Amino acid sequence: MKSPTVLVVDDEKPLRDFVRRNLEVRGFNVLTASNGLEAMAIFNTQTIDLVILDIMMPHLDGLETTRRIRQSSLVPIIILTALGEEADKVRAFDMGADDYLTKPFGIGELLGRVKAVLRRTRWSETNTTDERIVRGEICADLGRHEVTVRGQVINLTPTEFNLLVHLMRNTGKVLSHRSILQNVWGPEYGEEAEYLRVYMGRLRQKIEADPLHPQYLQTERGVGYRFEN
């Protein structure tokens, strides 16, 4: 299998080098950029499997870069930031990031997230069955990675897609935060309940007729979520 190409974007050279060298030594192709504009230039000319983005950068910050990438691609994006505020994480997810790492972080954490994100993407790509799951007005076509709601095809990131499929397969069951995170994001996860809040919010925006009064994606307060048909 072709080794994945990772684009590392950070204005701090020591940090950029640290990520680059660690990924390279573990068999990734690594491209680097020191700001958002540079990153966009590389992204538009190369095939990228994963983007690691610092938020605070001159010339096009991480969030804006994420937004621009998301306009044309579902490539997994991991956001790095020195900001620990939850609001910042939510904003990153809103822009379409797949995962999030708060500085400082160890190499183990980074590699874990990289692998998990890639696995999620790859898994959804390789899961080429012809299975179709239909729940009410929602139809998930697992072969084509396509979801239609009320006949309309909607655009989902791989993680969103995986999350929705996981919930649909367990229709009616209450799924705990932990179980959802471990099943969808990967075994490295389990405590990141805020990921779920953001993702559920985004899924509701995309599939519910009235996102404020969801019909399918029900919250079980303090426990988890449930797909209700």
Add this chain to the structure above:
Amino acid sequence: MKRWFSFHNDLGVQLLALYMLVIVPSLIILLAFDQLAGQRIQDDVRTNDLSLARAIAQETHLSITNSLQAVEKLSEYPSVIDADPNGMELVFSIFLDTRPDVNLIYRLDPDGFMLYHYPTGPGSTIGVDFSFRDYYQRALLSDEPLFSKGRISPTTEQAVATAVMPMWSEDHQFLGLVATNIKLASLSQTLADIVSNHRPEEGFQVVILDSSAQIIAYPDAELLLHEAPDLLPEIYAPALAGKSGTRITASPSGEERLYTYAPIPSAGWGVIVSRPTAAAFSTQITIHRITVIVAATFLVLGLVVWILLTLRVITPIERLAAISQSIGTNQKSSPEEREQISRMAKRSDQIGHLIRSILRMEKSIAARITEQETLLETSQAVVSSLDSQIVLDRILEQVQKLLGVKMCAVIALDKQRNAFRIRASRGLSKQYTEQLAIQPTEPRSVTMRALRSKQPIQVSDTESDSSFSAQRPRAQAEGYRSMLAVPLNTQHAPPTALLVFRPDPHVFSTNEIQLLVNFANHVTMAIENAALYTRSDMRLQEQTRRIEALVQSLHDGLILSTLSGNVIYINRRVGELADLSAEDLGSASVDRVLNRIVAKAPEPDKVFRDVEDALKGKKGRSAEIPIMVFGRTTYLRLQVFDVTDGQGIPIGRGLILRDITADRELDRMKSSLISTVSHELRTPLAAIKGYATTLLADDVEWDSKSQREFLSIISSESDRLSNLVNNLLDLSRIEAGSLNLSRVECPIDEVIQHAAERAHLLPDNRFIVELEPNLPTLYADPPRLETVLRNLIENAVKYAGPKAVIRIHVSRKGSSLIFRVKDNGPGIPPEESQHIFQSFYRVDASLTRLASGAGLGLAICQGLVRAHGGDTWVEPQEQGACIAFSIPLNGEPQAEPTNSKEEKRV
């Protein structure tokens, strides 16, 4: 409203009652007397008539008895018994001669045939059968003499009644009878005599009826032997039955009469005496009439007296009462009433007198009221205005009204001219008022005399008063003949007097003088008020000016308004915010001012809602108004508060507009501080942790060169971290104001070199230092100055990159040294140049940094420079950036300046 029948309230009714109290018992006594006397008179009349009737009956009875005895005697004559005509003729003739009332004596045989009658005459009825006669029938059954009914004798053809003596033999053989015809006319003659004893107008009537109710005797012979009902009502039956009595009834002719009847038992006849009641009871009727007349007179008299009393006394008194009630009130009686009253007042009696006195009283009360009202008006005038001119004019107007004078004036000392001049006047010529100037020392002036003596002084005739001769031409010119001057008792105001003039000679009465003295007191009050007010007003105005100046120079906008939103006070700052001139502000409403300010907001509608809410007391009565001023957003906080009086009742509203831009900036900076510090600290930490974990990772074995490289990065990032921590400490000291500078003589080029060395210049950077020649000695804190320079150099390197050319230029300007750090990088956009010195400045909400760490660096620079008393700024540059700062030369060294200089010399 008159209450006619209220006893207590109406004198007329009371008098009437009193009158009745006297009259009614008298009338009752009179009526009782009338009744009793009437009864007595009636009884007397009846008794009289009854006696008369009985007397007549008695006399008639005697006459009848007489006749019967006579006829009985006749029957005893033998010739009569034997019916011897000759003997009878003799006996009868003798008898007839003795009895003039008898006109015929006759003898009937036992069968009722006429045997003989005397006198005989042409109409002899001898031989005629008279057995049908009632007396014959009765004679057959009787041996006693009897009387026949009245009838017309066929023999004498006269009305007669017959006394009959039946004659019986020894053996009770009926022998016939002897009878004498008694002329009824002779009976009637007796009655006529009785009647003639009474006055004809009495209508006295006497009738004798026989047992068959034929009229036997009556003065009018025509009616003899007529049936009784021809003459009488049905009242005779009791008399014929042997009873006597009286009865009042109507006669057949309809006249009411008193009938009295008595029986004549010997013949079964009755006597009826009657007379008209009018005549019979004339005395009683007279008494009754007198009684009625007296009662009626009393009543009429009473009525007349009462009417007179009402018209002449009570009504006038009532009118007077109404007038006296209306005295002193504003009710005016109608003209008719007035006219009536004035008519009544002409009466010469006591009422007229009373009315005149009350009218006089009314007039004098009205005059007093007018006086009091005028005084009151004057008092009101005194307190109504503090402008003494207006007050004086009003007072003089009242003086004119009350004293009925045309000319009056207030004269006061004009201190500037040292002369008394007219301050206010009415009715005087302009020339007089403007030109009159009396010297205080003038001995003859009435005004001066009054002021000196402190007593009112009058001149009753200017022409005759010798003391006035000097001023006489003035009086003649002005047209007054008498005058009164009243001095005012002023304390705070200059000496003043009140003057009144009259065109005629006039002696002012005590009353008038007293009145004018009262006025003078009011004038004094007004003048004193005005004088005191002017003094206190000046003080107040000064105080107000001070407060005004204070409020006007407030940096905050202040609006005071009434509860209805009208501006009471507004300060200059609001005018600046609302772009309104001072004149516009005076007439603007709160809404208009706020609208003008809110209109400058980027989103006026939303802000306007917030402001509305604040004015309505919602949201803590405050609102934030962001407005654009010269392209910059200024944040205003509107705070609404109640203005209350002493009792805490809201009397208005206050609005404060505070510029909170700086506060907001500070808040924003403080919140950004946390995240920036966090970022700044985490960045080196991230590198340290990253490389440390890289070295620790089991899955990769790094060569020793890499390991050293990683460790040196860890080391340098640790330095960076420590540096950052120091900077933060400095910054917090600057912000807390606890940065201690030690100012010493500062070797500029040395400091610059040190800074450049520590600034981690990149190998390709060029660094140029340009010092102006002959720079004065700078006293500063060298390590701090070095930090400033180092930060600026690092900043330049970060901006301009590896090929940067960095110049440091130092020059003197005035009493400061100016340091400029220039680079050839991209430069600083003008809109950012104002903000870059603020600590942790971020251009917008996105997390872009100007450059790593620079947010803190420039803020530290500014803090340190300011701690030296200087300033930092960005200078516009054609290419690249130029950040400059100044350090004052006269900055007082911390150690004694002389020492420092000495050190330099050493």
